[in-house]
Structures are given as C-alpha cells and as structure tokens.
Amino acid sequence: MPYRTKVTLVYLLGFTLDLLNMFALNAAYPALGQELHASVAQLSWSSNLYMLGLTLVIPLGTWLATRLGERQTLLLSLALFGLGSALAGSAGSIDSLLAWRLLQGLGGGLLIPVGQAMAYRLYAPGQRHHLTSLVMMVALLVPALSPALGGVVVDQGSWRWIFFAMLPLTLITVVLVLAWLPANPPLHAPQPMLELRLLGQPLLRTAMLIYLCVPGVFIGANLVAALYLQQRLGLSATATGALMLPWSVGALAAIAWVRWRFNLSGPKRLLIAGMLIQCAALVWLALPWVAGHQAWLALIFALLGLGSSLCSSSAQSLAFLAIAPAHMGQASALWNLNRQLSFCLGVAVLGAVLNRLLPGDQAFRHTFILAALLTLIPLPLVLKLPGAHALGLTTTTT
Structure with missing residues (x-):
C-alpha cells in the first residue's frame, strides 16, 4: 500500500472518530437524561463540551506537531481520546460525564488539523480534489448512519456502549499510526498559533458567519428534534436516528449540485437557496399537523440535509477563494476553529432556549421557529456577494 494511502486512511479514521462522537449520541x-437525571441544558452540554474541547485544541495542533513531531502528536491525541471514551461510558453522574466529554474533545481535536495537514501535503494541487471527495463522503456517511446505529445500541442495550464502541476503532488507529507512520523529529520554527489578521478578508469572514448560522444551527435544531420526536411524538430511538438517512440523501444531492454549479453560477445563488430551504424545513417541523406523519418527517429531514449542505459546501469553497497559498494553513486553522464553534453555539443557544420554555406546550414549536430565523442572519451579506466572473471563477464545465 502506498505511503500516501496509509496516511490518508489514518486521517479519515480520525475524522470518523470525531464525527461519531458528534452524531452517534443524538438518539440516546x-x-x-433519564438514567443520569439530566436537564435539557445538561444534555446540550454533553455535546457542547466535546465540541468545546475540539475547539480549544485546534490552534495547538500545528504548534504541537512542530515541537513533538506529527506521529507523537497523533498518538497523544488518540490516548486522550480513548481514555475519555472509557471514562464517559463509565460515568455515574451527569457532571462526571460532562468532564469526560471535555477530555474526549481535547484528545480528538488534535486528530483533525494534524492528520489533515499530513494527508494534503502528500497530494499535488491538481489531485487534492480526490482527497476532498473522500473527506466529503465520510462527512456525509458517518452523520447519516451513526444516529441510527446509536439508536439501535440504546434500544438493545445502553447508551454507555456508544462510548465503549469507540475504543476498538481508537485502538486500530493507534496500531496503524505505529505501523505506518515514521517518527519525525520535532521542529522549532517560530509561528503564531492563529493569524487573526486573516479575519479581515471579507469572503472568509462571510463564509464563517454562514457556517455559524446554517450548519451550526442545524446541529442545535437536531438535538431539539431528537427530544421532540421521542418525548412528544413517542418515536423510538431507532426511528429517530433513522431520520438521518433521508438527511443524507438531501446532503448528497447538495454536494453534487455545488460541485457542478459553484464555478458556473458562483456561491450567491447556492447559499441563498440553502438558507431558504433550511429555514422553510424548520418552520415546517414546527407545524402541529406534521406530528406523527413519518413520511412528512422524512421529507423535512431530506430538506434539512439539502439546505444545510448547500451552505456548508459552498461556504467552504468561498472561504479560501481569496487566501494566498502562503496563508492557507492559518486560514484552515481559523476555518476549523469556526466550524467547531458553530456546533457549540447552535447546541448551546437552542438547548438553553428550549430549557427555558419547557414544560410549555409551545416550547418545541417556538424553538424551531427561532432556529429558522437564525438561519437567515447571513442573508444580507450573501446578497452583496459578487458573481462568478467577479470572483475569478471558471464559467465553463471543464
């Protein structure tokens, strides 16, 4: 197996572990909450603290890799992640679970920037879209399948086995790192952890706001939906998790559409369409007559996947259009930091609002409507974006 393939596989396994921890727990x-006597706010923080841990260490990834070596940094990351997973699965209270979720995030947060840098470095610029397509497929399939698998684990056993199931995959990744990646000497070249001056670039700044308000809001709305579907509508954990399957169909359609249309029409139309679709789907989910209609729920989640992924795919392409190659690494760090912050804020804001409104009859409906309104916050900036020609995009299909 070529060395490039080995590094790519290690990176994708680390990315898979990160996504599993974001999505597998949704249906649980x-x-x-029932076993650990947790409030809605505490449940939201069980997700939030994992993502906060990821966010805190992303700026340290490149810095640590230059001082410890990339192989050693990955091993440290996996060790912390595995320890956090074992302790989270053994937690006897919601407070201890929250602490171990933070430890999981601190470990897992080093996997993404270090693995990403190692993998992309081995691909020539003209070949990097092949790696990107693999990353996008992992980003689609894991969120689609893990909630359903998590629901089965909960219905057939216990939510604790969601954490314990991470340990074999973590161990496999450790073995592959030891077997495939050579030890590299640490470097001592001075560099800032974050280049905040890049936030002055308007396209990057707009793309980061879009990610906060569309994919980030979806993550928070998905937590609210899991509680709504099971506590108010009486769906099982398996049925709730299975709704991510139509979501994945919508997301796949969005990824294909952006790949085809981004250079032809520019990002503006794609972003507007994505925001309007997600907003409409969230309002639809708030309507009382939707309750109990599985077919309508499947359609709503397909639209949520379409809208959110139109924005996430377009925003990621928009973010780096005007970034010089010399600043690409620092821009990527800012982008990944914002990505994690987006998920934290979406869960924190919508979880806190729902917790404040419960046990009112309209609590879920009003929270979904708020999520729909938050989705539209970037619209004025998106309307000001230049077209494809002004952005220097190729306007042919070749």
Missing part, C-alpha cells in the same frame, strides 16, 4: 439523549 432521552435515555441518557
């Missing part, structure tokens, strides 16, 4: 929130 009601069971977890």
Whole structure:
C-alpha cells in the first residue's frame, strides 16, 4: 500500500472518530437524561463540551506537531481520546460525564488539523480534489448512519456502549499510526498559533458567519428534534436516528449540485437557496399537523440535509477563494476553529432556549421557529456577494 494511502486512511479514521462522537449520541439523549437525571441544558452540554474541547485544541495542533513531531502528536491525541471514551461510558453522574466529554474533545481535536495537514501535503494541487471527495463522503456517511446505529445500541442495550464502541476503532488507529507512520523529529520554527489578521478578508469572514448560522444551527435544531420526536411524538430511538438517512440523501444531492454549479453560477445563488430551504424545513417541523406523519418527517429531514449542505459546501469553497497559498494553513486553522464553534453555539443557544420554555406546550414549536430565523442572519451579506466572473471563477464545465 502506498505511503500516501496509509496516511490518508489514518486521517479519515480520525475524522470518523470525531464525527461519531458528534452524531452517534443524538438518539440516546432521552435515555441518557433519564438514567443520569439530566436537564435539557445538561444534555446540550454533553455535546457542547466535546465540541468545546475540539475547539480549544485546534490552534495547538500545528504548534504541537512542530515541537513533538506529527506521529507523537497523533498518538497523544488518540490516548486522550480513548481514555475519555472509557471514562464517559463509565460515568455515574451527569457532571462526571460532562468532564469526560471535555477530555474526549481535547484528545480528538488534535486528530483533525494534524492528520489533515499530513494527508494534503502528500497530494499535488491538481489531485487534492480526490482527497476532498473522500473527506466529503465520510462527512456525509458517518452523520447519516451513526444516529441510527446509536439508536439501535440504546434500544438493545445502553447508551454507555456508544462510548465503549469507540475504543476498538481508537485502538486500530493507534496500531496503524505505529505501523505506518515514521517518527519525525520535532521542529522549532517560530509561528503564531492563529493569524487573526486573516479575519479581515471579507469572503472568509462571510463564509464563517454562514457556517455559524446554517450548519451550526442545524446541529442545535437536531438535538431539539431528537427530544421532540421521542418525548412528544413517542418515536423510538431507532426511528429517530433513522431520520438521518433521508438527511443524507438531501446532503448528497447538495454536494453534487455545488460541485457542478459553484464555478458556473458562483456561491450567491447556492447559499441563498440553502438558507431558504433550511429555514422553510424548520418552520415546517414546527407545524402541529406534521406530528406523527413519518413520511412528512422524512421529507423535512431530506430538506434539512439539502439546505444545510448547500451552505456548508459552498461556504467552504468561498472561504479560501481569496487566501494566498502562503496563508492557507492559518486560514484552515481559523476555518476549523469556526466550524467547531458553530456546533457549540447552535447546541448551546437552542438547548438553553428550549430549557427555558419547557414544560410549555409551545416550547418545541417556538424553538424551531427561532432556529429558522437564525438561519437567515447571513442573508444580507450573501446578497452583496459578487458573481462568478467577479470572483475569478471558471464559467465553463471543464
């Protein structure tokens, strides 16, 4: 197996572990809350603290890799992540679970920037879209399948096995790092952890706001939906998790559409369409007559996947259009930091609002409507974006 393939596989396994921890627990929130006597706010923080841990260490990834070596940094990351997973699965209270989720995030947060840098470095610029397509497929399939698998684990056993199931995959990744990646000497070249001056670039700044308000809001709305579907509509954890399958169909359609149309029409139309679709789907989910209609729920989640992924795919392409190659690494760090912050804020804001409104009859409906309004915040900036020609994009299909 070529060395490039080995590094790519290690990176994708680390990315898979990160996504599993974000999405597999969604269908388990009601069971977890009942066993540990947790409030909605505490449940939201069980997700939030994992993502906060990821966010805190992303700026340290490149810095640590230059001082410890990339192989050693990955091993440290996996060790912390595995320890956090074992302790989270053994947690006897919601407070201890929150602490171990933070430890999981601190470990897992080093996997993404270090693995990403190692993998992309081995691909020539003209070949990097092949790696990107693999990353996008992992980003689609894991969120689609892990909630359903998590629901089965909860219905057939316990939410604790969601954490314990991470340990074999973590161990496999450790073995592959030891077997495939050579030890590299640490470097001592001075560099800033974050180049905040890049936030002055308007396209990057706009793309980061879009990610906060569309994919970030979806993550928070998905937590609210899991509680709504099980506690108010009486769906099982398996049925709730299975709704991410139509979401994945919508997301796949969005990824294909952006790949085809981004250079032809520019990002503006794609972003506007994505925001309007997600906003409409969230309002639709708030309507009382939707309750109990599985077909309508499947369509709503397909639209959520379409809208959110139109924005996430377009925003990621928009973010780096005007970034010089010399600043690409620092721009990537800012982008990944914002990505994690987006998920934290979406869960924190919508979880806190729902917790404040419960046990009112309209609590879920009003929270979904708020999520729909938050989705539209970037619209004025998106309307000001230049067209494809002004952005220097190729306007042919070749």
